[in-house]
Amino acid sequence: MTSAESAQPASRRIADALRSAIESGELRAGDKLPSERALAERYGAARNTAREAVRLLAEQGLVIAQHGRGVFVREPRRLFRFGSDRYSLANRATGLTPFRLEAQRQGKVPRIDVPSIAREVPPRDVAERLDVPPNQESVVHRENHYFADDEPVQIVSTYVRWDEAQGTLLMEARSGPNGIYGRLEELGHIMTNIRDEIIARMPTPHEATILGLQSGIPVLEVLHTSLDQDGVPFEVSRYVHRADLTGLKYELPVQ
Amino acid sequence: MTSAESAQPASRRIADALRSAIESGELRAGDKLPSERALAERYGAARNTAREAVRLLAEQGLVIAQHGRGVFVREPRRLFRFGSDRYSLANRATGLTPFRLEAQRQGKVPRIDVPSIAREVPPRDVAERLDVPPNQESVVHRENHYFADDEPVQIVSTYVRWDEAQGTLLMEARSGPNGIYGRLEELGHIMTNIRDEIIARMPTPHEATILGLQSGIPVLEVLHTSLDQDGVPFEVSRYVHRADLTGLKYELPVQ
DNA sequence: TCAACCCACTGGCTTGAGCCAGTTGTAGGC
DNA sequence: GCCTACAACTGGCTCAAGCCAGTGGGTTGA
Structure with missing residues (x-):
């Protein structure tokens, strides 16, 4: 020794x-x-x-x-690679969400739970990005849990403006053709630019339970903002991914 | 109870x-x-x-x-926010690396150690992305450690082709005006597109030592590829960030 | 043949004890 | 006034023991 x-x-x-x-x-x-x-x-x-x-x-x-x-x-397995093209028109034309696309590509059976859809007071970071009042029930919060072959993979919280969502399919679990982006387009918001802010951290006990995470696996948190043709933010989503199953990829031109 | x-x-x-x-x-x-x-x-x-x-x-x-x-x-502090504009021409024109820029913006004193510059056999993932043979000493590996006010923040391993770097300032710690991208531009590689692949994981004990990480802090690993005007990859870097200090931001148009 | 049961194994959790090594304030001596 | 030494804290690490709760193979009996 x-x-x-x-x-x-x-x-x-x-x-x-x-x-x-x-x-x-x-x-x-x-x-x-x-x-x-x-x-x-x-x-x-x-x-x-x-x-x-x-x-x-x-x-x-x-x-x-x-x-x-x-x-x-532990088996090293990183199954889900979400590329920046996940928001592309070509992929959206398939009518599948990025998650369904990725699951399909891997021959896995996707399942999406919608535990809650509710009018809420937005978290501060969401309010800032969606440009809504932080102290009122100014948003609709759609919480989704995503599974691949019944294994939990990601938690997604999507926020849209209450005054826009009110009375539309955005308040329903089945949001219609092309998902929520289809509805938002009908409201005049064409996704033109996106902004993704990424951090890594350890899961909260609640997240660890939902995602079935043991010790030693962090999560990737992506705070996504969709901007329309006028530069107006119309949708903010917080993605919490299991880091052992997820990778992100961004391809972009240098200005 | x-x-x-x-x-x-x-x-x-x-x-x-x-x-x-x-x-x-x-x-x-x-x-x-x-x-x-x-x-x-x-x-x-x-x-x-x-x-x-x-x-x-x-x-x-x-x-x-x-x-x-x-x-x-623990104090919640996330100091470094690396945006996708960190690769932009406007920022590169300042002659500062993204890290120096970010540190300057925060009034911190940056320090960059260069523990090693050596011809090496590339890791498999780097060889694939740089399009070089994986079993030969086909790359030059520059390892950098970044500090802000003497606190370690990130570890960067940069790889360029050996046949291009040989005999140039790319083999030196002080790589000249505009850093290595300046030299690579002289070699005919104008950074036109970039690809960043992102994962989160727990640090290896070695990384934990260098970065001064205690239990409960993951790392963000970014595998960055620079592509030139002909779509040829000419530089690959692996960034290992402390996740408690670092956030990433990508802004891009939807195709 | 097959089901039920048991037992030997696995990790999960707790106890209470002890010693070590950093940190910090204080009492004492100069 | 200043420095030193010490004492009383802090967490770091280990030990030995015990009980609990899953798992899985094998035996036993119908």
Whole structure:
């Protein structure tokens, strides 16, 4: 043991050993790690210490623990790649939402739940971008949950102006041909420019529950604004994606 | 205690209590949480259980522990907002890199370390995008570390073709006026289109060390490709950002 | 043949104890 | 007035033990 290694806590040493076993290919995706009790014995540590090592790896997103079964090396899979062309006219002409398009491309069965559609007071960031009053019930909030083969993939909150949505199919779960963008176009808003603001963070416990996220998987949050032919923002959506399943791609000309 | 609450482990209960104290504003950003020992006593649990509760909050990025001082509510700060205009000619004309521009805008002192510039075998994803052989030393890899007021913010690995970089300032830390894009322009590559591929993940231990990241902070990884007037990719960069400090923004027309 | 049951295994969670290592305020000496 | 040393805090890490709750293979009995 070198001095550098001995300076590290035992749980780190065990975690590093497992990590390099994974990186070297000695342990492959889907393989089962030794049990916590076995690790403890092998490294001459207490079970809690071995457990802490496994927790470190889980936190890094390398492994996943399954109660009663064991701890497994996580499969690297990034299924959904949302390109900036997801908003293009060509794709919208198919009548499918970006999510349905992507699911179809992958041969997965998409499902979309609409847990709620309601008039609400907008969050501050949404109010700013949609240019509506922040302290009134000035928006309609459509919350959608997206599944691929029954696995939860993303949570989307869409906001449109209440005065425009009132009495239209925008208040209904089934929003008609071409989805909500079809309705918004009928209201005179042709999507001309889009603005996507992207951050990454850890999920809230609520999001972790909905998305079925274990420790070690962040979310990608995209705050999307649609601007019409006059530069007027007419729709804002917050996409919360599982980061292990989702990638984003933007292609654009340099000005 | 309701049945829903009692079904939860004690550590979760303590964590939830602290979380709602934070969300309600009872505990504000920068405030110190009760010590682990105090929490244990207050909730009638062992210190390890209180400790586990704090760990849960840290994993969610809500609090930060400081050895010998205490556990503090994390300040929400997102300083760097890289817009898609960071590649624009107007900004490049300033002679500043996007990072220097952004730092300047915020009144921070930028520092850029160049730990290594070397001919290397490219990673597979880079080779694909730069259209070079993946099994030869076909690229020059420039690794940069970026600091704002001496705080590490991002790690950037830039790759250009070895046959083009050979013998030019692209092999030097000081790459001359307008940076590497200036040199690449002299080689006939005018940046015309860009492609950014974005994912979020937890940092590797190495990245966590360089960026000074504690538990609960993911990274944003941007794989950037520059395409010239002929659609030829001439430069690929991998940006690894601290997600707590960085946001990305893309504005583009709908086709 | 098949279902029910049991048992040995897995991780999940908690306890209570102890020692270590940073931090910070204070009492004491100069 | 200033510095030093110490003491009382903080979190960091480990141990050993125990009970609980899923899982899955094998045995047993109808």
